[in-house]
Amino acid sequence: MRSITVLLVDDHFVVRSGLKALLGTQPDIQVVAEAASGEEALAMVEEHSPAVVVMDLAMGAGMDGIEAIRRIRERNGRQAVLVFTTYDSDADIVRAVDAGAMGYLLKDAAPEEIFAAIRGAVQGKSVMSAPVASRLFQQLRNPDEVLTPREAELLSLLTEGLSNRELGQRLFISEATVKTHLAHIYAKLGVETRAAAIATAIRREGMR
């Protein structure tokens, strides 16, 4: 049986080498490349065509993880992308799944969980850490409170302190549309002001 080829994407050296060492203990899993940024990840996918891409969402500079997932999925659908990150933010989960992620693992996951996720991913199975799953489950029960991908994207930028104008420019939409999205976000988060939305988002959603 051919071993599963894996690309690791994480901007922290120690995380990459830790993961590599960990995955190295499994005979059927082989790390064929590493990348420290979204751009590098794309190049490595191009060069090695790994079966699975294990990716951190928080990348220091340049392209973020979500965008990298989207680009990888757009190229051709043969790579399964697994998110491997520290925080279980609602917005990140929604956006990652929307971008085409096959699974969502937290960094404190047990090794067996990680192995299982990688093996499952090549067979088209979605695997996610328990806290992530429970968040999604929660969302399924209260669909009225679930942010749409676009709203999540906006909220994420909101937490960086951007104004409506800046949000519009960043997302290539009018300020009017920004205000519409914001009104929906406020309603879903149960707040009245942008300040409260930011506070809620960062505290409750784990963004930073």
Place this chain on the structure above:
Amino acid sequence: MRSITVLLVDDHFVVRSGLKALLGTQPDIQVVAEAASGEEALAMVEEHSPAVVVMDLAMGAGMDGIEAIRRIRERNGRQAVLVFTTYDSDADIVRAVDAGAMGYLLKDAAPEEIFAAIRGAVQGKSVMSAPVASRLFQQLRNPDEVLTPREAELLSLLTEGLSNRELGQRLFISEATVKTHLAHIYAKLGVETRAAAIATAIRREGMR
């Protein structure tokens, strides 16, 4: 020459194993124990008396890293504690140094930097990543950017999403005074809007 004994403290399995593999390449450094929480860290220090403790500040549950550092330093002063974390939050840096940390490294540090910090620590040398050092330096050079107690209090409430009116009511001052304080806070943080101030406060100052 005896090798330097090290205790790794991090709640993420992969980070611990990555660091362990990395440090394993150095003949003079030996990882003698690992811990996934502050409580475990104290027990491991007790049991192994490592020369250096390499510790993440963000611990999932229970005692946080800062408190763990304090306890370790209180026991007896023979362990040098190195902070090894993801974020260079001003508040965290100050608190860690105050608690007795010997050095402050970021997780994207180069391996050589990490080795050097560990070797330096046993000789009583402080080592910190460049971004961390520059933040401390910045603070020393620009005391003008330090918030007054009242401003800090306001900023803290600000990150809870309160409006100017609410801030005034909470602090028993007029809205005009709130606006004055806010203007000073914005100037010191280098932002123009309350949203950016909240984002900056939570991210950079470590409030949450």
Place this chain on the structure above:
DNA sequence: AGCCGTATCAGCCAAAAGGCTGAGAGACCA
């Protein structure tokens, strides 16, 4: 006594944000 930092307050004006209603386009699904 005079200076400085801190905290308090006021008024005025411009800009930003928020509430409301309405509406068109595209996707998806029953």
Place this chain on the structure above:
DNA sequence: TGGTCTCTCAGCCTTTTGGCTGATACGGCT
């Protein structure tokens, strides 16, 4: 085909926020 969801945009009006200038009061330091 019709209903629903999402994303997009507009206009109008009120509230909030931010920029500016200036002022009083208290405490500590020189």
